[in-house]
Amino acid sequence: MYHKDTSLNLHNLKTKEKILNKALKLFNSNGLENVTTRHIATELGISQGNLHYHYPNKNTLIKLLFNHFINEIKDSEQFKDGSFKEQIFINSIKTNYIIMQNYSFLFTDKEIVWRRIPEIKQDFFEFFESKKDKFNQLLALYKTEGLIRKQISDTQLNFLANQFIFTITSWLSSSDNITEDKLDYFIEFTARLILPYLEKSELNKWESLLTQN
Amino acid sequence: MYHKDTSLNLHNLKTKEKILNKALKLFNSNGLENVTTRHIATELGISQGNLHYHYPNKNTLIKLLFNHFINEIKDSEQFKDGSFKEQIFINSIKTNYIIMQNYSFLFTDKEIVWRRIPEIKQDFFEFFESKKDKFNQLLALYKTEGLIRKQISDTQLNFLANQFIFTITSWLSSSDNITEDKLDYFIEFTARLILPYLEKSELNKWESLLTQN
DNA sequence: GTCTATACAGCGATAGAC
DNA sequence: GTCTATCGCTGTATAGAC
Numbered sequence: 001m002y003h004k005d006t007s008l009n010l011h012n013l014k015t016k017e018k019i020l021n022k023a024l025k026l027f028n029s030n031g032l033e034n035v036t037t038r039h040i041a042t043e044l045g046i047s048q049g050n051l052h053y054h055y056p057n058k059n060t061l062i063k064l065l066f067n068h069f070i071n072e073i074k075d076s077e078q079f080k081d082g083s084f085k086e087q088i089f090i091n092s093i094k095t096n097y098i099i100m101q102n103y104s105f106l107f108t109d110k111e112i113v114w115r116r117i118p119e120i121k122q123d124f125f126e127f128f129e130s131k132k133d134k135f136n137q138l139l140a141l142y143k144t145e146g147l148i149r150k151q152i153s154d155t156q157l158n159f160l161a162n163q164f165i166f167t168i169t170s171w172l173s174s175s176d177n178i179t180e181d182k183l184d185y186f187i188e189f190t191a192r193l194i195l196p197y198l199e200k201s202e203l204n205k206w207e208s209l210l211t212q213n
Numbered sequence: 214m215y216h217k218d219t220s221l222n223l224h225n226l227k228t229k230e231k232i233l234n235k236a237l238k239l240f241n242s243n244g245l246e247n248v249t250t251r252h253i254a255t256e257l258g259i260s261q262g263n264l265h266y267h268y269p270n271k272n273t274l275i276k277l278l279f280n281h282f283i284n285e286i287k288d289s290e291q292f293k294d295g296s297f298k299e300q301i302f303i304n305s306i307k308t309n310y311i312i313m314q315n316y317s318f319l320f321t322d323k324e325i326v327w328r329r330i331p332e333i334k335q336d337f338f339e340f341f342e343s344k345k346d347k348f349n350q351l352l353a354l355y356k357t358e359g360l361i362r363k364q365i366s367d368t369q370l371n372f373l374a375n376q377f378i379f380t381i382t383s384w385l386s387s388s389d390n391i392t393e394d395k396l397d398y399f400i401e402f403t404a405r406l407i408l409p410y411l412e413k414s415e416l417n418k419w420e421s422l423l424t425q426n
Numbered sequence: 427g428t429c430t431a432t433a434c435a436g437c438g439a440t441a442g443a444c
Numbered sequence: 445g446t447c448t449a450t451c452g453c454t455g456t457a458t459a460g461a462c
Contacts, residue, residue, distance in 0.1 A: 031324060031325070031328050033246050111244060111321045111322055111386060112244070112246060112322075112325070151416060152409060153420065156405060156408055159401075162402065163402070163405075163406070166383070166387055167379070169387070170379070170387065171379075173323070173324060173383070174379055174383065188372075189375065192376075193376070196362075196365060196369065196409035196410050207366065207369075
């Protein structure tokens with residue numbers, strides 16, 4: 001799906017792919033600092049030397065996984081139409097959250113990642129900064145369409161965009177004691193940020209959409 | 214201040230105290246996974262053996278720092294009067310954030326802490342759960358006093374309390390590119406969560422309070 | 427209470443045989 | 445492409461002299 005590997009050897013590709021998949025799985029479940037190249041190799045039943053033949057070091061694995069994450073998010077954005085009704089807004093959050101959950105270590109362990117590979121911090125920031133711009137455009141659109149309450153200042157509306165990004169980048173490492181349905185909970189949690197900003201008629205539409213789930 | 218050490222030797226206490234302070238400083242600045250007992254000892258000009266005489270291991274240092282953090286927060290809550298006008302609300306956030314900033318590694322590296330010492334995760338959660346109860350009480354009070362807009366559902370108001378706790382526990386590891394005045398920015402960021410919930414007259418009071426800074 | 431010395435495990439990464 | 449073997453380093457923690 002997201003493999004643009006140029007290797008000519010198909011047999012080779014399989015192991016290479018397996019290593020990356022296993023690394024992702026272990027990073028997510030055990031924490032980045034607790035997963036070594038040895039663990040990954042052992043779990044796959046291959047030698048550590050073999051792993052290092054395919055990927056010179058642990059940071060390479062992390063960098064590749066980060067790139068895959070960004071590409072998956074960007075791919076998912078291609079299939080949107082231009083409209084932004086409430087259902088589409090919520091679905092868009094859901095799509096993003098599902099992908100993010102697959103790469104959860106990038107968020108729960110982001111400080112470790114950033115300290116190991118400072119470039120990722122920069123890329124991470126730039127990516128979500130562009131997301132924020134999109135939110136601001138969307139909110140401006142909502143405002144001109146009269147969906148946003150008149151009393152809301154531009155300053156406050158800009159803070160809302162910031163709160164969206166803040167929530168999106170932080171929900172995976174939240175201390176909320178939610179184990180199952182964490183995804184559904186945080187989709188609603190995120191969508192509800194905008195509710196008190198909406199005009200009464202809009203509010204009811206969103207409210208019913210969120211409570212029916 | 215927060216030292217309830219029962220040691221009888223005053224000379225002893227000084228080194229013990231210095232170790233804990235230095236550990237905190239290094240955890241905050243270098244990241245928990247990058248600070249070893251060797252580093253702490255070297256920075257203080259003492260031997261690693263000496264450090265381990267005072268504290269058997271690194272986890273003990275982390276646990277003690279966590280307890281100190283909790284105690285400092287609880288101490289700061291003693292000096293409140295019963296009222297909750299907007300200025301007091303904002304000051305209360307500020308007091309908490311300053312203490313949190315002094316123990317920033319507990320938040321930026323909370324996943325590492327929790328994986329090392331699972332009890333802390335539990336204590337952390339319980340502490341902020343009780344904070345959430347206080348927020349809910351406060352919001353209920355605001356509601357009966359007519360400060361909260363009538364259209365706001367109880368469900369939505371409960372989400373606001375959750376969003377407060379979420380923000381409080383996540384701001385220190387936010388990916389916002391704010392380096393200086395991060396504290397002031399996030400005090401405003403947090404306070405502004407409640408603004409779209411307020412009745413118009415209240416809104417103006419809060420808005421002017423937040424923009425004057 | 428503080429030191430030096432050391433044991434021991436685990437890490438990332440490499441060399442060289444097959 | 446995959447293996448075994450190994451190096452060098454760093455981490456936690458302990459023992460024993462002073």
